[in-house]
Every structure is written in structure tokens, then in C-alpha cells.
Amino acid sequence: AACAQLVAARLGARLVCASDAASEPGLLRRGTLLVVGAPTWATGAGEMRTGTALDDWLWALRRAAARGQLPLEGVHVAAFGLGDGVQWPLHFCDALGELAAVLEEVGGRPVGRWEPRAGV
Numbered sequence: 001a002a003c004a005q006l007v008a009a010r011l012g013a014r015l016v017c018a019s020d021a022a023s024e025p026g027l028l029r030r031g032t033l034l035v036v037g038a039p040t041w042a043t044g045a046g047e048m049r050t051g052t053a054l055d056d057w058l059w060a061l062r063r064a065a066a067r068g069q070l071p072l073e074g075v076h077v078a079a080f081g082l083g084d085g086v087q088w089p090l091h092f093c094d095a096l097g098e099l100a101a102v103l104e105e106v107g108g109r110p111v112g113r114w115e116p117r118a119g120v
Contacts, residue, residue: 003082004037011035017053034077034108038095058099061106073107 008015013035038054064071079100081093100110 007035007037007080032076033111034072034075034103036077036079036099036103038079038081038093038099039083054095058102061102065102065105070107072103075108076111077103077108078110078112079103 004015007013011033013033036054039052061071077100079096081096083092085092104110
């Protein structure tokens with residue numbers, strides 16, 4: 001939560017908790033840019049892998065998409081990853097790929113870029 005608070009403060013934006021967004025997926029359409037932070041997948045589970053409210057939110061978005069709904073249609077989206085690349089080198093920031101796919105699936109418009117660095 002501390003990183004999300006720093007990003008929100010830097011952008012001059014409102015912070016919305018994933019648990020609030022999971023219970024009301026349309027809540028995030030109220031903004032023009034959605035920035036989502038994600039941890040390293042570390043649980044080894046096929047579903048609900050972060051053990052955080054992010055899991056509930058992603059599944060709420062997937063259910064909306066399965067019903068043909070696009071709760072983030074037209075909203076610009078960006079994602080950043082956090083984690084421990086030393087302890088979890090095989091899973092470090094794996095959440096970002098899946099997160100980006102879900103955000104696009106429900107109508108989000110990706111912005112930004114990522115450049116991999118050797119040894120990280």
C-alpha cells in the first residue's frame with residue numbers, strides 16, 4: 001500500500017483499494033487513467049495467486065468480460081510491478097503480463113512501456 005500511496009501522491013491522484021474495486025468494478029471508470037501495482041506471483045496457485053485483494057478484483061473483471069461487459073472501456077491503463085527478484089527469480093513481476101491482458105480484455109487502453117534489464 002505504501003508504494004501505491006507514493007504513486008498516487010506523485011500523480012496527484014486518488015487511491016482506490018482493490019477490495020473496493022472488486023466489489024464495484026465500474027468504480028474505476030470514473031477516472032481517465034488507471035495505474036495498477038501488482039506483486040510477484042508467489043503462491044504457486046493456478047488461481048488467486050497473490051493472496052491479496054488484487055485477486056478478487058481480477059476475477060471480478062474476468063466475470064464482467066465473460067458477460068460481455070467492458071468496465072474499463074476507453075480508460076487508459078498502466079501497470080507497475082513490485083517484488084523480490086532475488087528470492088523469486090522465476091516469478092518476479094509475472095503478474096504484469098496477466099494483469100495487462102485482463103485490463104485490455106475489459107476495454108482498458110494500455111499506456112507506458114517496460115524495458116527488461118539483465119540480472120533483474
